[in-house]
Amino acid sequence: MRQAWLCAVAAAALIVLAGCEKGSGQGGGEAAETAVVTETEAPGTAATPAEETAGTGAEASETPSPSPSEKPAGGAGEEGEEGKLPLPKIALAPVAESAEFESLAGIEHAPGADGTLYVLEQPGRIKAVKTAASSSDKPETFLDIGDRVYSEGPEQGLLGLAFHPKYESNGYFYVNYTTKTHTVIARYKADPASGRADAASEKVLLTFEQPFSNRNGGQLAFGPDGYLYIGTGDGGSGGDPHGNGQNKDVLLGKILRIDVDKTEGERAYGIPADNPFADGSGRQEIYAYGLRNPWRFSFDGKTGRLWAADVGQNEIEEIDLIERGGNYGWNVKEGTACYKPQKGCDAKGMTDPVWEYRHDEGQSVTGGYVYRGGSLPGLVGWYVYADYVSGKIWALRLGEDGKPENKLLLESQTNVTSFGVDGKGELYLCSPDGIFKVTAA
Secondary structure, eight states, rough: OOOOOHHHHHHTTTTOTTTOTTSSSSOOOOOOOOOOOOOOOOBBBBOOTSSSSSSSSOOOOOOOOOOOTTTEEEESTTTTTTSSOOOEEEEEEEEEEEGOOSSSEEEEOTTTTTTTEEEEEEETEEEEOOOOOOOOOOOOEEEOOTTTTOOTTOOOOEEEEEETHHHHHEEEEEHHHEOSSEEEEEEEEEETTTTEEEEEEEEEEEEOOOOOSSSOOOOOEEEESSEEEEEOOOOSSSSTOOOOGOOTTTSSTTEEEEEEEOTTTBBSOOOOOTSSTTTTTTTTTOOOOOOOOOOEEEEEEOOOOEEEOOOOOSSSEEEEEEETTOOOOTTTOOOOOOOOSSSOOOOOOOOOOSSEEEETTSSSEEEEEEOOOOSGGGTTOEEEEEEEEOOOEEEEEEOSOOOOEEEEEEOSSSSSOOEEETTOOEEEEEEETTEEEEEEE
C-alpha cells in the first residue's frame, strides 16, 4: 500500500516514484502511458482557489436522480449552524505506534464495538485497536487471511473492510483483497462477543480479473440503503490502456453496488432494482463509472451523500460527489481537464469533480469523511481529506450557493494512508507512523 518506505522519501523530495501510492491501493500519475508501472500513485492537482468552482466546461451528468434512500436529508446550506463556527486548529494524537503494524491500509469500526477500531494490514490481517486514552492493550489480531492474500505489489493486498449493518446479530463482515491475478470480495463471520473472526468461514461473493498489479481500488462500505458499495480501480498500467473506466461492460474503474442479503441464480448476491444497468444494458453491479482509482469513499452520516476521492494520473487529484449512474470522466478526462484526447474531448454527460488540486499541492489524494463528531464543533459538516505525498490535510464543504470552500487544516508531515471514524463520529487516520486521532490543537 502506501508503503511507508519509499513513499516517505517521495513525499519529502516531491518526486514521483514508481508504486508510491497510498498504501494499498492508491495509484497516481505517470509521465507516459506504458505497460510498465512507473506511476506515482499519489493523485493530486494544484488546489483551485476556494472561491472558484472545481469544475468547468463539462455538461451536467445526464443520469437518474438518486433513489429515496440515497437522497441527502438536506441540501447545501440546510444544515443549521454548520459552517458558521470557525474551523478549529487540529492536531494528531497518537493512538497506536507503527511498530505494532505492517503496511497499514485502512480503519473501520463495527456496530456495537464503540471504543475499538479495526485496522487493515495489507499482507492480510485485521487488528483490533482500543481507542481509550487509558488503554494500554496491544492490538489483537481479529482476522488473519495472509495465506490467500497476495500483497507483493504496492497496491495489492487486503484493501477494504465493511461490517454488516446487523453485525451485532449476524457477525458478518466483508473484505476486499487481491490474489496475484484477481480481486476478491468475500464474507466472513465473527463472534462479536469474543472479538474473533473465523478465517475458515469465507464465502466468496464476487471476483474479477486485474490485468495489471496496480490501481485496484479496494474500498468497501454499506450505504444508508443497506447495500454494499465497492470501489474498483481501472485495472492499472498507465492511462487506462484498456479503456475500462468508460466501458460499462466491465467492473473496473467503477463503484459497484450489490445486495449481500439476497442471492440471484448463480450469484451469491442480488442486484438492486434501481442500479443504473440492472436491465442488462451494462454490468448490473455498476452504480457509477469513469473513475481511475477511488482511494477511499464514504457516506455522510447525516445527508447520505457519497463522497469519493479519485487519484489522478499526471496532473489532477479530484473529489467527487457520487450519484447513481454518474460518469466521472476517466479516461476521457482527468478532473476537469481533457486527457484523451488532450484537447477537444467530448465531455457530454460527464460529471465534474466538486474540487480538484494539482501536483504542486500533492500527488495522491486520500479520501476521508464528513465530520459528524462532537469534539470539534467547528468542523461539523466539513469533508476532511488529505494528500498522501504532501501530508496536507484539508476541509471541504459546499456553500449555500453550491460553490466549494476548501481550507488547509494541517501540514501533517506524514503520509496519510486512510481515514476512519469511530462509533461517535470522531475522526482517525493511519500512516506509516501509526494510528492517530484528529483532535483540537
